[in-house]
Amino acid sequence: MQTQLHTHPLKRQLLTTLAGLLVFLGTMFVPIDGQAQRGQPGRHAVTITATATVIGNAIELLTISEMSLIQASQLQQQDEIYINPVFDAEAGIMKAIGQPNAQVRVSYIAEREIFRREGPGSLVFYYEVSGLGSDNQRESELLEDLEREVRLNENGEFYFWIGGRVNLGNALSGSYDGEFTIEIEYI
Amino acid sequence: MGSIAKYNCFAVVLLIFLSAVPFGSALGQSARINFGAYGNRPMEIMAVGHDELAFGQVTAGDPDVVIAQNDPRAVILEITAVEYMDISVTLTPPPGNQLLREGDPATGIGVQIKMAYFNQGNVDPEIAAAQATVVTGDMITFPVRRRVGGPPGPPPTPSHAGYTPPMAKAYVVIYGTLNLGGDGLKAGKYSGDILVEVSY
Numbered sequence: 290m291q292t293q294l295h296t297h298p299l300k301r302q303l304l305t306t307l308a309g310l311l312v313f314l315g316t317m318f319v320p321i322d323g324q325a326q327r328g329q330p331g332r333h334a335v336t337i338t339a340t341a342t343v344i345g346n347a348i349e350l351l352t353i354s355e356m357s358l359i360q361a362s363q364l365q366q367q368d369e370i371y372i373n374p375v376f377d378a379e380a381g382i383m384k385a386i387g388q389p390n391a392q393v394r395v396s397y398i399a400e401r402e403i404f405r406r407e408g409p410g411s412l413v414f415y416y417e418v419s420g421l422g423s424d425n426q427r428e429s430e431l432l433e434d435l436e437r438e439v440r441l442n443e444n445g446e447f448y449f450w451i452g453g454r455v456n457l458g459n460a461l462s463g464s465y466d467g468e469f470t471i472e473i474e475y476i
Numbered sequence: 477m478g479s480i481a482k483y484n485c486f487a488v489v490l491l492i493f494l495s496a497v498p499f500g501s502a503l504g505q506s507a508r509i510n511f512g513a514y515g516n517r518p519m520e521i522m523a524v525g526h527d528e529l530a531f532g533q534v535t536a537g538d539p540d541v542v543i544a545q546n547d548p549r550a551v552i553l554e555i556t557a558v559e560y561m562d563i564s565v566t567l568t569p570p571p572g573n574q575l576l577r578e579g580d581p582a583t584g585i586g587v588q589i590k591m592a593y594f595n596q597g598n599v600d601p602e603i604a605a606a607q608a609t610v611v612t613g614d615m616i617t618f619p620v621r622r623r624v625g626g627p628p629g630p631p632p633t634p635s636h637a638g639y640t641p642p643m644a645k646a647y648v649v650i651y652g653t654l655n656l657g658g659d660g661l662k663a664g665k666y667s668g669d670i671l672v673e674v675s676y
Binding site: 332333334335336337338339340342343344349358384387388444445455 | 519
């Protein structure tokens with residue numbers, strides 16, 4: 290038995306047109322832009338450090354922290370205040386910066402008079418200084434001579450810790466100002 | 477109007493109508509396909525020898541210190557990536573184009589960081605550095621392996637499980653100038669970080 294399939298001419302034309310439309314519309318849904326699937330594989334980074342060491346012709350002295358006499362006096366509660374430059378946290382800190390590995394001469398005035406701001410009156414402060422080529426107070430060495438030769442480290446640095454003693458037994462009440470002077474020169 | 481004409485008319489109207497309707501983001505887009513989104517492309521980047529751009533010891537009052545691209549102090553980066561892909565290299569210099577003094581970040585020295593690239597195959601890194609093409613600006617996109625000439629080859633094999641694409645080496649050289657700016661420079665160590673990013 291034969292089976293024949295016939296379609297109406299109008300239907301054939303419509304079906305052909307719709308088929309063409311489907312093909313056309315199908316192409317519109319292909320994602321040209323890959324936004325939906327974008328991740329970031331294969332992204333790498335490396336950090337490079339740029340460095341330079343400046344050697345000054347002059348030796349620079351930086352004050353890192355001041356000596357804490359007030360704190361020391363509160364802790365010690367006695368007439369004579371003493372700050373050990375090697376062991377006490379109240380010691381002042383200074384840093385010299387100059388030419389790496391350079392030999393330098395350090396000198397300072399150990400005994401200095403400090404003056405009362407409110408009027409007449411003064412005290413005598415006896416400075417003690419220790420030093421080391423690295424930032425390690427407990428390992429620092431007391432610089433007992435008035436002039437001492439030391440060597441700056443490979444970065445051109447040298448650290449000083451400033452302590453000392455002062456007797457407040459006969460001191461008038463008030464604020465006292467004084468300066469500590471240290472000199473450093475290349476040998 | 478006959479039935480056939482009606483159907484034709486309807487089809488034409490429908491076609492015109494649908495053509496005017498925007499279908500998401502597909503219409504109006506430029507045809508750039510991000511192949512990097514399709515598959516996990518391997519990449520390796522490493523510094524050859526040293527990874528520090530060391531301008532060395534300088535004295536206040538010295539002239540500017542120049543590290544050229546073929547200078548042994550320049551930093552050479554070796555990039556191993558898929559041969560037929562393009563890669564983008566982005567350079568981020570130290571903030572403010574300054575190397576900052578250690579322990580004193582308010583004090584700095586001006587620096588100009590530059591880069592150059594070489595993509596003509598696996599060669600001695602020093603040769604690559606000397607022949608590298610200087611980049612104007614902080615970003616460059618280039619093929620991992622420059623095509624020597626002739627017509628383009630066949631399309632690459634799509635990424636799939638177990639497939640390792642052909643790899644090649646390209647080089648990026650990092651160099652620059654330290655601007656000492658005359659007298660008044662404080663002694664000490666100065667440094668700054670340079671970031672180099674590479675992606676497909």
